[in-house]
Amino acid sequence: MGIPFDQILIQTVNGLVNGMILALVASGLTLIFGIMDVVNFAHGELVMLGGFVGATTLAMTGSFWIALAAAALTLALIGAVLQATVLRPLLGRDPLTTILATFGISLVLQKYALWQWGPSARKLQEPITGQFDLFYLEYPWYRVLTAVLAAAIIGALYLFLRFGKYGIWIRATTQDRVMAQAMGIPVPVVLAVVFGIGAGMAAASGVLFGPLGGVTQTMGSDFTLRAFIVVVVGGMGNLGGSILAAIFLSLIEAYASLVVSPAQAVIASFVVLILVQLFRPTGLFVPTPK
Amino acid sequence: MLALENVHTYYGKSHILHGVSLEVNPGEVVGLLGRNGVGKSTTLKTIMGLVRPSDGSVRFEGRDIAGMAPHRPAHLGIAYVPEDRRIFRLLSVLENLRTGLDRPGVSEARKDELLEKVYKHFPVLRERRSQAGGTLSGGEQQMLAIARAMMLEPRIILLDEPTEGLMPRMVSQIREIIHVLHREGVAILLVEQNVPLTLEAAGRVYIMEKGVVRHHAPAGELRANQAVIHQYLGV
Amino acid sequence: MTRPARPAIGYWTGFAIVLALLLATPLVLPEFWQRFVTEILIWGLLAMSSDILIGYTGMVSFGHSAFFGLGMYGAAAALLTIRPPSLWLTIIYGLVGAGLVAVFVAYFSTRLRDIYFAITTLVFSQIFYVIIFTWTEVTGGENGLTFRQPPFSIPGVLSVPFTRDGFHWFIVAVVTASYLVLRRVMQSPFGKVLQAIRENEPRTRAIGYHVERYKIVAVMLSGLFAGLAGVLYAVQNKFTAPDFVFFLVSGEVVIFNVMGGMGTLVGPVAGAAFFLLLREGLSRFWTEYYLIPVGLIFTAMVVFMPQGLLGFLRRRLNQ
Numbered sequence: 001m002g003i004p005f006d007q008i009l010i011q012t013v014n015g016l017v018n019g020m021i022l023a024l025v026a027s028g029l030t031l032i033f034g035i036m037d038v039v040n041f042a043h044g045e046l047v048m049l050g051g052f053v054g055a056t057t058l059a060m061t062g063s064f065w066i067a068l069a070a071a072a073l074t075l076a077l078i079g080a081v082l083q084a085t086v087l088r089p090l091l092g093r094d095p096l097t098t099i100l101a102t103f104g105i106s107l108v109l110q111k112y113a114l115w116q117w118g119p120s121a122r123k124l125q126e127p128i129t130g131q132f133d134l135f136y137l138e139y140p141w142y143r144v145l146t147a148v149l150a151a152a153i154i155g156a157l158y159l160f161l162r163f164g165k166y167g168i169w170i171r172a173t174t175q176d177r178v179m180a181q182a183m184g185i186p187v188p189v190v191l192a193v194v195f196g197i198g199a200g201m202a203a204a205s206g207v208l209f210g211p212l213g214g215v216t217q218t219m220g221s222d223f224t225l226r227a228f229i230v231v232v233v234g235g236m237g238n239l240g241g242s243i244l245a246a247i248f249l250s251l252i253e254a255y256a257s258l259v260v261s262p263a264q265a266v267i268a269s270f271v272v273l274i275l276v277q278l279f280r281p282t283g284l285f286v287p288t289p290k
Numbered sequence: 291m292l293a294l295e296n297v298h299t300y301y302g303k304s305h306i307l308h309g310v311s312l313e314v315n316p317g318e319v320v321g322l323l324g325r326n327g328v329g330k331s332t333t334l335k336t337i338m339g340l341v342r343p344s345d346g347s348v349r350f351e352g353r354d355i356a357g358m359a360p361h362r363p364a365h366l367g368i369a370y371v372p373e374d375r376r377i378f379r380l381l382s383v384l385e386n387l388r389t390g391l392d393r394p395g396v397s398e399a400r401k402d403e404l405l406e407k408v409y410k411h412f413p414v415l416r417e418r419r420s421q422a423g424g425t426l427s428g429g430e431q432q433m434l435a436i437a438r439a440m441m442l443e444p445r446i447i448l449l450d451e452p453t454e455g456l457m458p459r460m461v462s463q464i465r466e467i468i469h470v471l472h473r474e475g476v477a478i479l480l481v482e483q484n485v486p487l488t489l490e491a492a493g494r495v496y497i498m499e500k501g502v503v504r505h506h507a508p509a510g511e512l513r514a515n516q517a518v519i520h521q522y523l524g525v
Numbered sequence: 526m527t528r529p530a531r532p533a534i535g536y537w538t539g540f541a542i543v544l545a546l547l548l549a550t551p552l553v554l555p556e557f558w559q560r561f562v563t564e565i566l567i568w569g570l571l572a573m574s575s576d577i578l579i580g581y582t583g584m585v586s587f588g589h590s591a592f593f594g595l596g597m598y599g600a601a602a603a604l605l606t607i608r609p610p611s612l613w614l615t616i617i618y619g620l621v622g623a624g625l626v627a628v629f630v631a632y633f634s635t636r637l638r639d640i641y642f643a644i645t646t647l648v649f650s651q652i653f654y655v656i657i658f659t660w661t662e663v664t665g666g667e668n669g670l671t672f673r674q675p676p677f678s679i680p681g682v683l684s685v686p687f688t689r690d691g692f693h694w695f696i697v698a699v700v701t702a703s704y705l706v707l708r709r710v711m712q713s714p715f716g717k718v719l720q721a722i723r724e725n726e727p728r729t730r731a732i733g734y735h736v737e738r739y740k741i742v743a744v745m746l747s748g749l750f751a752g753l754a755g756v757l758y759a760v761q762n763k764f765t766a767p768d769f770v771f772f773l774v775s776g777e778v779v780i781f782n783v784m785g786g787m788g789t790l791v792g793p794v795a796g797a798a799f800f801l802l803l804r805e806g807l808s809r810f811w812t813e814y815y816l817i818p819v820g821l822i823f824t825a826m827v828v829f830m831p832q833g834l835l836g837f838l839r840r841r842l843n844q
Contacts, residue, residue, distance in 0.1 A: 187361055
């Protein structure tokens with residue numbers, strides 16, 4: 001094959017890092033889908049806005065961590081409000097309408113970002129610079145930090161869902177919305193909060209991705225598309241599956257970009273999706289096909 | 291305490307309830323009999339706010355609750371045990387119970403008390419408390435569904451066909467539980483196809499046909515004269 | 526969704542009036558608005574083709590940018606390789622291109638439902654986008670391809686270059702013919718079965734219809750007419766570009782459908798007109814941010830006016 005080992009190594013680590021960021025985005029998306037059957041076309045735009053809010057906050061305060069928190073909280077709030085206003089009336093209607101409504105929102109958010117932040121990309125300064133020795137190569141610390149942070153946030157989400165009263169409420173609502181209401185769980189609030197959590201996670205991804213790839217108005221569609229693929233391959237509504245699928249797909253793309261250009265490497269993910277849809281439509285990482 | 295008056299309910303275009311009127315007084319066990327499809331479940335769902343009535347009134351302790359947001363009746367003291375149980379399959383037994391326990395204004399001590407009480411009546415739930423709800427047998431799931439409702443400390447429980455598909459041993463357990471609840475002063479609106487159980491447990495019985503209440507009598511009277519039952523239920 | 530019975534005379538009169546207006550535009554309107562009307566017609570055709578799937582059969586597809594794009598590039602291929610350039614071969618090439626894509630999509634339509642189908646068609650469009658974007662030697666990559674317009678020809682009889690107005694009339698003819706054909710098809714038993722599939726697929730299957738076959742035909746029909754729109758666009762503007770294959774174009778088409786009213790054929794054309802007019806009008810004040818108000822209007826319509834403009838008007842007129 002003739003591809004040097006160090007390149008394969010770098011791509012493996014890159015794939016893992018990108019995979020964790022994508023996993024963070026996709027977890028929010030699959031959480032939202034699982035609980036309210038909404039395919040959030042605007043999810044990528046939430047990532048993008050998170051990146052911009054983060055960039056602006058970073059410029060104002062000089063602290064990456066404050067930027068991360070501010071972006072996550074701001075978008076969480078926006079997300080919850082969006083759900084409560086636009087998506088609540090659509091509950092129970094044809095799933096087509098939520099796809100369309102969120103598509104409309106994505107257009108508005110995309111152009112709003114263009115309006116507020118202009119057409120040029122923003123770059124975020126990474127909080128830790130410097131590189132370390134990965135075998136005989138130099139690898140940036142920040143990339144590892146990104147993966148660790150993303151994993152930490154997803155881990156926190158998992159713990160939150162598994163233990164504690166609100167986690168039970170969210171899981172009960174996901175499984176049987178009607179019965180959850182009959183038990184007195186305030187489902188409308190739960191739905192808005194979950195959408196907010198998903199949005200906050202997306203925003204965090206945007207900020208984490210900032211130092212790696214910059215923030216542009218058009219990055220939203222790319223993230224949305226990839227997140228959709230991850231969620232379908234991982235099994236819709238399946239949190240663990242999404243994480244595995246995100247890493248899997250990112251690794252495949254990373255390796256593919258050794259052979260073709262990065263713009264073309266994305267086809268690898270597309271092909272995986274098509275194959276999965278042909279042979280295991282319910283998801284690659286779902287235990288048994290239903 | 292609970293009063294329905296001339297309630298009409300639609301599912302889409304289907305007119306299911308054609309003017310149902312019934313009432314339940316505090317602490318009473320009231321039976322609701324009728325063949326499949328006459329609207330018994332729909333009546334319960336209308337009370338719970340899961341479907342909105344197009345006409346008529348549903349009053350609980352004097353308040354109009356028709357069309358209330360579906361998560362409110364539980365807070366008012368109305369608990370619902372649907373047919374097919376609908377326990378949260380992926381939640382553990384304990385987590386299922388917690389959906390009813392975790393309410394505002396309930397102290398930790400009280401929560402432990404309620405749990406202990408329910409474990410006493412349903413020892414099998416204590417055994418299986420960490421198991422996922424979906425792994426329980428049909429009868430155990432029914433126990434869990436009722437126990438979960440009890441966690442709400444309700445004033446009235448709406449029971450929809452609790453003995454459906456259960457073995458006789460389980461049916462006796464259900465009968466026991468109904469007695470226990472009655473002794474504690476919890477009112478019960480019992481929808482059933484099991485006539486003997488209903489006649490034995492209930493004080494009064496309504497009989498429905500085609501979306502309306504056709505007959506209403508004390509259980510004793512119906513026990514003595516089963517002709518009416520045969521007429522409406524063809525049993 | 527059945528249409529209220531209207532006297533045929535009223536309908537055909539209205540149709541004739543609209544047709545006459547469309548034919549008259551080159552004589553009446555300034556050039557800018559003239560091109561605008563032509564654009565509406567082409568996008569309208571695309572929206573109609575999409576309506577077959579979304580409005581009639583209930584299959585949300587984001588794949589129309591692929592059909593449209595391949596129609597465009599197929600036409601480009603013909604115009605760049607065949608000497609002398611032939612209008613009819615151009616159309617055929619374009620239809621074949623779109624048709625091939627349609628075969629794939631048709632296959633998926635039988636295996637996947639709802640969201641999975643929608644996402645897969647979206648990904649499908651993107652595959653073509655990436656291929657076209659990066660295969661620069663063949664497709665011209667980012668910059669696309671340019672070529673000359675073929676003449677209007679009846680083989681063996683005459684060959685006349687198109688004038689601007691002439692081509693407009695050609696487009697009117699093609700779009701009108703397409704509309705009439707589609708209308709005929711949708712009102713036939715075939716069209717009724719499609720609607721039954723949309724309303725209740727399991728029941729339609731249970732009654733005994735081969736739902737898969739109907740879906741395949743619907744997709745092929747939809748794809749071919751979308752490809753035809755692509756051919757018209759390419760020939761009209763004498764260029765192609767990968768932008769048109771990007772999945773957002775499919776999104777815009779869906780907007781036309783929703784805004785105009787799904788399942789009506791006319792609705793999507795009206796929706797296209799409405800959207801393009803909004804864009805034109807709002808661009809004056811909002812420049813490139815016109816999508817903010819348009820997006821808001823669209824989202825509001827999805828929530829409050831799901832039956833689209835046409836449905837809304839129809840309800841009003843019936844009161």
